[in-house]
Amino acid sequence: ALAAKKKIKMYSGIFNYIDSIYIYSNKSKYIVTSEGGGSIEDFADLTWYPNLTEREYEPARMISRLKEDNYPYLISYIQPVRLTQMQFLGGIIVNIDVEKLDELVNPNASDNHERLLIVDNRDNIIFSSDYDQIMKKVTKLDFYKGIDDAMETGYQIIHDAGQDFVVTKVPSENFKWDYI
Numbered sequence: 080a081l082a083a084k085k086k087i088k089m090y091s092g093i094f095n096y097i098d099s100i101y102i103y104s105n106k107s108k109y110i111v112t113s114e115g116g117g118s119i120e121d122f123a124d125l126t127w128y129p130n131l132t133e134r135e136y137e138p139a140r141m142i143s144r145l146k147e148d149n150y151p152y153l154i155s156y157i158q159p160v161r162l163t164q165m166q167f168l169g170g171i172i173v174n175i176d177v178e179k180l181d182e183l184v185n186p187n188a189s190d191n192h193e194r195l196l197i198v199d200n201r202d203n204i205i206f207s208s209d210y211d212q213i214m215k216k217v218t219k220l221d222f223y224k225g226i227d228d229a230m231e232t233g234y235q236i237i238h239d240a241g242q243d244f245v246v247t248k249v250p251s252e253n254f255k256w257d258y259i
Contacts, residue, residue: 088113096179098146098153099124101172103131123147127155127172135159135167141254143177143205143214152177152213154205181208196223196259205256223259 087100102111108119119128126144134140139158146153156173185195185208197206198217207213217223222239226246234247249258 087111096176096183098151098174098176098179100174101127103128103169103172105132105135105167105169127157127174130155131157131159131170131172135170136161136164141199141205141256143203145214146174152210154180177206177210177213180206198257198259200255217259226259 087102099112103119104110110116110119110122119125124147126146126148127142130140130142137159139156141154141156144153144155145151154175154177156175158171158173160168160170162168185193194208195206196204196208196212196217199205202216202218204212204215204217212220222237226235226237226248233249234245237244237246246259250256251258
């Protein structure tokens with residue numbers, strides 16, 4: 080556990096937008112973090128846990144969540160670990176702080192009306208410069224209801240509150256999500 084803790088601390092310190100990294104053992108119900116380790120029952124941040132254990136046979140995925148059901152907003156990369164197709168060992172969870180990531184990808188957002196969204200293949204907003212939109216369905220937000228999924232030109236003009244906005248939607252080459 081000590082060697083794992085050192086590696087986790089090293090990797091979480093490389094990028095300041097990484098909030099934390101967890102390694103979970105399903106056999107011992109033990110979790111290791113950069114701060115230490117302990118039993119899963121004693122761990123405070125568990126909003127990722129049901130997603131891992133209830134979907135243990137699904138591939139890696141990213142979800143939006145609140146740390147400890149409170150703050151900050153996180154994007155969690157969940158990688159189940161299996162010895163065989165049927166033998167679930169645990170998982171590795173990398174937690175990215177949305178605010179720190181926003182500062183990196185959108186440093187001038189406060190100066191204009193620019194907004195970036197990442198929407199997964201189930202229409203869940205996993206990242207937004209507007210934190211009130213995170214963990215919501217993009218199809219439920221009035222502004223985005225007018226977006227044409229078949230955008231042939233690569234962009235479209237949306238009229239909202241007397242203003243015109245240019246909206247682009249680009250599928251990710253590596254992940255099952257769109258950038259808007």
